[in-house]
Amino acid sequence: MLDKNGIAKRIAREVKDGYYVNLGIGIPTLVANFVRDDISVEFQSENGVLGMGPFPFEGEEDADVINAGKQTITTLPGASFFDSATSFGMIRGQHVDLTILGAMEVAENGDIANWKIPGKMVKGMGGAMDLVASAENIIVAMMHTNKAGKSKLLKECTLPLTGVGCVKKVVTNLAVMEVTQDGFKLLERAPGVSVDEIVVATEGKLLVEGEIPEMES
Amino acid sequence: MLDKNGIAKRIAREVKDGYYVNLGIGIPTLVANFVRDDISVEFQSENGVLGMGPFPFEGEEDADVINAGKQTITTLPGASFFDSATSFGMIRGQHVDLTILGAMEVAENGDIANWKIPGKMVKGMGGAMDLVASAENIIVAMMHTNKAGKSKLLKECTLPLTGVGCVKKVVTNLAVMEVTQDGFKLLERAPGVSVDEIVVATEGKLLVEGEIPEMES
Amino acid sequence: MIKKTVANVREALEGVSDGMTFMLGGFGLCGIPENAIAQLVTLGIKDITCISNNAGVDDFGLGLLLQEHQIKKMISSYVGENDEFERQMLSGELEVELTPQGTLAEKCRAAQAGFPAFYTPAGYGTEVAEGKETREFDGKMYVLEPAYKADFSFVKAWKGDEAGNLIFKGTARNFNPCMCGAAKITVAEVEELLPAGSLDPNEIHIPGIFVQRIFQGVEYEKRIEQRTVRSRN
């Protein structure tokens, strides 16, 4: 079973040389820590920066240089700043290669719900609807089940949708799955997790074909 | 009767303090020479400059600084450069206060034709269609009649249109006219020109109400 | 050169009144028009509709207007980080319209550039698209979103000149450029106001034609919401 860092580490292996990547808040933000340093990747933040670097050293924080999580950041050589319309032009125009974000629910057809729970305070979708409606490659990082133990990989989302038929891959604490026309295709098991455990934890259609390898660590 | 400079000089009096102005090629370009120097005006050129100044001194021409007529220009303090999409954002968004351009024909309802003569080589509309479709205040500078002596102020345009119902005022070698719901309203006569001469030279409906003053020089 | 300078925030906000719609730049507390917000509190005008990506925090940014119950409606993409907001929203005092962030930015840019509406894929198939026209282009579905209409835009820039030209700094740029020229009157406050000719015409982010009034801002707090740092070891 993976912890949050484990999920981030596994997703980092999906990040290829030459990719522009947008990381959502939460587990996705951790992905940056695990990307191989022999490949070239640039991180985009939708508030208007490309080429994000690590957090600043203490005392070097600049209130005018933040990411979409409102955290102080730095920029790397080759970075650029731009306005919000241009930023979403990058996203909508599919110039960002990979979007990694969290979710409350993912359906077997790739629908995603991650912004609203009816009856609870709704904080808003931020840039998530733009990202999922446009990105060609979307990977969801989340726990396989919610706090009540219920599956978050469903036949159909029960919560208000963020986007339809858009998720390409899901990496959870239990497994790596690809979203196919026929449902969630199980690709890898987390270390120490059996196929049966994954089957039980998945409400949506799970395709198990042949031997399912354990994730490389 | 006015010459080209006379037409430009008369139109210059329509340019008010605080106006952003786009000048077309030909007579309109001359308008800049006659604007009062006690008012503040900025000239926009649709190829991407605001705050155009006079032509450069010989030897100071910069191939990278031209106007929409492809002439070398200079910029004044407060000038800015921008891309073509932004430039037409200024025009379409009605941030440019006044557009002055030439025409082959103007109709009594404000239609304008100035880009195409069927059967002749068509060079294109450039930015004229964007300008006339968007500008709130459009003044046409032209001769009252064409080389064959035929009126260019018509009931209906005979040439392919550039824009519909958009011209607000016409200044010719003979007269100043406002385009109203009821037709061309005669406002001023050019020096030495009689109302009758204007009536004869105008095919479209001309409204002559009361005494028509001779233009101040 | 057409001069846009006004003496201070009081002059800059002349004409604002109850019931108006305002655009306010900024992302979180980054790049917000601090002086304009403070003046709106001072003026005490009510029933405002605010178009702003976020709603500030309890004691800063738009939170200051919320405290005084001056805001009738918020149009934003994300409104967390604000307890008073939550209270007013849940009690029904405050109307909230949530809009995808890219759609929000483009609805401003459309108003600036004279586009009446645009098609975006964001929100298709979600409740954001309910009651809106949808349409297929090249096998993909889009939602028609109208441009915003607003009375004033309040933006914050780093440097500006008398002609109203603006240069923004870092990610404090965000929504500010998109909101310039997108309302009837655009008011820019700047950290540094310079004479015309001081800025390189090639480096200007927003030409002065999109700005009606500009003034030298004062006492910028520039608060940091999430101070994240790394150690120097």
Place this chain on the structure above:
Amino acid sequence: MIKKTVANVREALEGVSDGMTFMLGGFGLCGIPENAIAQLVTLGIKDITCISNNAGVDDFGLGLLLQEHQIKKMISSYVGENDEFERQMLSGELEVELTPQGTLAEKCRAAQAGFPAFYTPAGYGTEVAEGKETREFDGKMYVLEPAYKADFSFVKAWKGDEAGNLIFKGTARNFNPCMCGAAKITVAEVEELLPAGSLDPNEIHIPGIFVQRIFQGVEYEKRIEQRTVRSRN
């Protein structure tokens, strides 16, 4: 940092072939991709469709491709200043699609930013709108114009860096930024190619994400079409 540099114009244009559609930046001869045009002549590819505001002059710019009969179709707003163009157009050898200038710019920007089409008032009621959808918004009529689709964009910038970031100079900016990222592959040629980190991130006009290949251009002529000057008296 993702490196976009290629050694020269030959590498930069790898993959171009007969029948493709190209966007080319520039206004008149100002800011045109001189190196890319020269290489297209060298490669001798045919049946090209060019999206470019103008068509060059007889012996420079796109006129060089016209001389060699490489262009099948021109999409432009203004095509004067070119006798060979006129001859080919009148003889029917060359297909010409005239588009209002602002519409041309926005059709590029729409392709860059993922908009399938947009509504513009330009051309309403004229032959430009024939066969196109028109629509009223707020009492004004608009024409629906689709985004362009192109295989390559060739743009020219003043300074660029290894990451593909671009800065343009003066009015040589024009259509170049709008065409970046508007085709499958964007090739930028620059007067000065610098290491990453040389350009201030705040002053970049086009972020490198919109550019696939960048190279150091050579031997720029930068011809002036209308040399207008005033006397010093």
